[in-house]
Amino acid sequence: MTETDHPDSVPPAVAAETEAAAPEAPPPEAEAPGEVLISVADLTKHYGAIRAVDGITFQVRRGDVLGFLGPNGAGKTTAMKMITGFLEPDRGSIAVAGIDVAADRLAVSRRIGYLPEDAPAYGEMTVEAFLRFIAEARELEAADEAIDRVLETAHLRSVRGQTIETLSKGYKRRVGLAQALIHDPDVLILDEPTDGLDPNQKAVVQDLISSLSANRCIVLSTHILDEAERVCNRAVILSEGRILVDSTPDALVAQAPGHNAVRFRVTEGDAADVAATLSAADWCAGARVLPGGEVEAEPMDGQNRLNDVLAAVGEHRVADVRVREGRLDELFRDVTRGVAA
Amino acid sequence: MSGLARRFTGMRAVLRREFHGYFASPLGYIFIVIFLIASGYLMVSRDFGRFLELREANLDALFSYLPWIFVVLVPAVAMRLWAEERRSGTVELLLTLPITLEGSYVGKFLAGWAFLAVSVLLTWPAVFQVARLGDPDWGAIFASYVATLLAAAVLLAIGLLFSALSKNQVVAFILAVAASVGFLLIGVPQTQEFVGKWFGGYVERVVSSLSLLDHFETLTRGLLQLNSLLFFVLFTVGWLVCGMLVLGQTKTN
Numbered sequence: 001m002t003e004t005d006h007p008d009s010v011p012p013a014v015a016a017e018t019e020a021a022a023p024e025a026p027p028p029e030a031e032a033p034g035e036v037l038i039s040v041a042d043l044t045k046h047y048g049a050i051r052a053v054d055g056i057t058f059q060v061r062r063g064d065v066l067g068f069l070g071p072n073g074a075g076k077t078t079a080m081k082m083i084t085g086f087l088e089p090d091r092g093s094i095a096v097a098g099i100d101v102a103a104d105r106l107a108v109s110r111r112i113g114y115l116p117e118d119a120p121a122y123g124e125m126t127v128e129a130f131l132r133f134i135a136e137a138r139e140l141e142a143a144d145e146a147i148d149r150v151l152e153t154a155h156l157r158s159v160r161g162q163t164i165e166t167l168s169k170g171y172k173r174r175v176g177l178a179q180a181l182i183h184d185p186d187v188l189i190l191d192e193p194t195d196g197l198d199p200n201q202k203a204v205v206q207d208l209i210s211s212l213s214a215n216r217c218i219v220l221s222t223h224i225l226d227e228a229e230r231v232c233n234r235a236v237i238l239s240e241g242r243i244l245v246d247s248t249p250d251a252l253v254a255q256a257p258g259h260n261a262v263r264f265r266v267t268e269g270d271a272a273d274v275a276a277t278l279s280a281a282d283w284c285a286g287a288r289v290l291p292g293g294e295v296e297a298e299p300m301d302g303q304n305r306l307n308d309v310l311a312a313v314g315e316h317r318v319a320d321v322r323v324r325e326g327r328l329d330e331l332f333r334d335v336t337r338g339v340a341a
Numbered sequence: 342m343s344g345l346a347r348r349f350t351g352m353r354a355v356l357r358r359e360f361h362g363y364f365a366s367p368l369g370y371i372f373i374v375i376f377l378i379a380s381g382y383l384m385v386s387r388d389f390g391r392f393l394e395l396r397e398a399n400l401d402a403l404f405s406y407l408p409w410i411f412v413v414l415v416p417a418v419a420m421r422l423w424a425e426e427r428r429s430g431t432v433e434l435l436l437t438l439p440i441t442l443e444g445s446y447v448g449k450f451l452a453g454w455a456f457l458a459v460s461v462l463l464t465w466p467a468v469f470q471v472a473r474l475g476d477p478d479w480g481a482i483f484a485s486y487v488a489t490l491l492a493a494a495v496l497l498a499i500g501l502l503f504s505a506l507s508k509n510q511v512v513a514f515i516l517a518v519a520a521s522v523g524f525l526l527i528g529v530p531q532t533q534e535f536v537g538k539w540f541g542g543y544v545e546r547v548v549s550s551l552s553l554l555d556h557f558e559t560l561t562r563g564l565l566q567l568n569s570l571l572f573f574v575l576f577t578v579g580w581l582v583c584g585m586l587v588l589g590q591t592k593t594n
Contacts, residue, residue: 084437087593106350109439116437120430122358124365137354137438179434 034062037187037217038083043092045078045241052078054241055092060234062186065213067228067249068221070238071336076221077117079238080191083219084114096187110138113185117192119176123165127156127175130164131182138183146182154178154208170201177208188212190220194227206231225328229253239336254302256326257334261298262309263290263324269316271295278312296324351440355448356455359422363456372417376460379410384467399477403467404485404561408525408554411496416517418456419500420510422449423588428508432592442592446585450501457493461486481563488560491573492553496521498580505588528552 038060045053053075060066068076081087083094085105094101096108122130131150135143151157154174159167164175173193180188193209194202209231212218222228228235229249237245237252245252253259266274271289278287278297283305287297299305306323363369383406384390390402426432435445471477500517507513526532527548537545549555553576556569 081433081593086433086437106347106439106441109437112437114434114437116430116433118430120434122362122431123429124362125358133354133358134438136357137351137440139439 034064034217036061037097038219039093039095040079040083041093043079043082043094044090045075045082045087046090051241053082053089056238056241056243057092058236058243058246060217060219062215062217063213064234065209065218065220065232066234066236067232068219068236068238069223069225069228069332070221071223074238074336075241076238077191078241080114080189080219080221084112084189085109110183111185112187112189113180113183115173115176115180115188115190115193117195119173119193121164121172121175121179124163126161126163127151127167127178128160130175131178134179134182140183146184150178150181153181153211155204168201170197170204173197173201173205174208177205181212186216188216188218188220190218192221192223194222194224202227223332225249225252225332229328237332237335244335252331253326253328256328256331258296258298258324258330259302259326260304261296261324261326262306262321263294263296264309264313264318264321265294267317267319274313274316274318277314278309281308281312283308294320348441349444349447351438351444352448352451355435355440355445356452359449359452360455363418363452369456372414373460373463376410376414377463379414380407380464381467383410397475400467400471400482400485401561403464404489405558407461407489408492408496408557411493412521412525413518415457415493415496416500416503416514416521418453419497419504419517420514421504422453422501423504424508424510424513427505427591427594428510436592442585442589446501446505446581446588450497450581453497453501454490454494457497458490461489461493478563481561484563484565485561487565488557491560491570491577492557494577495524495553495573495580498577498584499524502580502584502587505584505591508594525553528554 036059038058040059041057043053043056044051056075056079058066068079070076078087082089083096083101085101085108088102097111099107099111101108122133125133128147128151131147132143135146140146151160154177156171156174156178159171164172167175177190177193180190190209194205197205206227209218209220213231220231225235229252232249235245235247235249235252236243271293275287275289275295275297278284278295283300283303285298285300287295289295297305297309304323306321310318310321363372380403382389384400384403385392387394389406392402395402423432426435436442468477468482471482499520500513503517503520504510504513507516533545533549533552536548550572553572556572559566559569
């Protein structure tokens with residue numbers, strides 16, 4: 001049928017059985033890193049005098065959901081267009097599933113599902129006709145089953161007969177995802193999959209992406225760190241075509257200013273007193289009364305100091321106590337502005 | 342897969358989608374109706390074809406005006422094909438599928454050509470009438486249809502190039518009409534006289550050999566001459582190749 005028959009992509013349970021049958025096969029390790037599906041080396045692209053992508057190198061393995069983060073114009077889209085073979089790099093190499101993109105774009109395109117920016121689709125076609133065209137272009141033998149499957153996955157059954165131009169943005173984005181999934185690819189490249197959607201539509205698309213991450217590798221771009229935290233297990237921050245940070249969303253969050261800051265409301269007693277007491281503590285980087293009347297205390301070392309805070313509060317009565325995640329947008333600005341300066 | 346087939350990967354899917362696309366909206370039907378009214382009018386009009394006055398059992402009155410109708414209508418068929426694809430961004434989707442640039446380009450060309458062929462073949466009642474009224478030269482009629490389809494192919498290849506050049510359908514249409522008119526005007530007697538007077542007989546013969554109208558007329562007379570057939574094939578392929586080169590540059594803008 002499709003490329004799922006490839007031995008690399010069998011589900012773990014099946015893989016375990018197959019390997020157990022072989023006499024000297026090593027025991028299947030859930031923790032073992034997946035094979036490298038995208039390998040990018042020294043990738044560079046200029047538009048005239050502007051360096052859109054400037055010598056980036058990274059690898060993405062099966063099971064990874066890599067978020068490309070960065071301001072507009074950071075080179076995220078350009079990098080993705082080169083991985084899919086739409087743009088040719090000026091320098092550097094890209095291999096997808098071991099196939100060199102420059103040497104065999106067609107073979108690579110069969111392994112990739114791609115959602116371009118703004119999810120372009122043929123507006124005059126119905127959802128089903130559009131997916132049928134994609135299935136035909138991909139030469140799928142069991143096209144009907146594949147279309148049924150992605151209609152189900154992307155929750156599009158109810159609009160299968162509607163023309164795409166009449167759909168809402170959220171539905172259009174899901175049509176784009178369905179199109180990218182129709183051949184059950186190992187590699188998904190999603191360019192700003194949630195950009196321009198309302199919060200409900202965002203949540204639907206994010207859940208969808210999370211549900212797809214098992215046994216694949218996904219690269220998506222976004223300029224919302226929160227989103228990266230929700231769906232990605234790796235975050236790469238790009239700015240001016242260079243990789244500034246290659247880390248995990250959790251590690252990024254831990255670096256964010258105000259990480260583990262404790263915020264609460266003083267119900268009995270003077271908030272300013274409490275803030276002054278907290279500021280005096282040796283672990284505290286500072287405490288202040290916020291405009292809304294709440295008190296926020298920031299730890300110096302970024303550790304969770306909830307117990308220390310509660311101890312310092314003493315006989316004052318407090319409510320709505322919570323530990324804050326940190327100002328991700330501030331971290332994002334700090335990191336990316338360093339280059340721009 | 343052989344090298345050549347590989348080069349045109351995806352052509353069939355694009356051809357089918359585009360051909361159905363013409364009939365998915367009223368535009369395709371409107372086009373056919375306009376084409377049939379215009380060709381019918383020019384055929385029987387006293388100022389043009391004078392089919393009824395001539396009382397001859399042939400279709401010269403129909404075919405001799407078709408290239409001039411095509412000058413306007415073929416760019417209308419072609420303008421959408423790439424301009425829309427680039428405007429809406431679907432070109433990126435298309436060319437990251439297992440579809441080559443050549444495959445999609447030729448697929449679109451063949452879809453437009455097939456649509457034009459359907460329109461042209463809908464002139465069958467004229468053939469039917471001639472056959473009823475007299476004893477026409479079937480060879481000439483067959484050759485005229487071949488010539489008409491070949492002329493449509495050349496003009497479609499021109500229109501496709503301008504569609505690949507401009508994201509704006511209207512701009513693509515106007516440029517294609519201008520280029521097609523220029524291409525046809527090479528063949529009118531006034532141009533040839535002018536060229537002969539200023540540049541001499543040799544240049545006149547060269548220009549005349551590039552005349553679509555002359556080759557078209559040769560074919561419609563029932564002479565399936567090799568050099569006239571080659572003229573159409575070479576120019577069609579030439580414009581298609583130029584268009585692919587243009588699209589290779591413009592697809593990412």
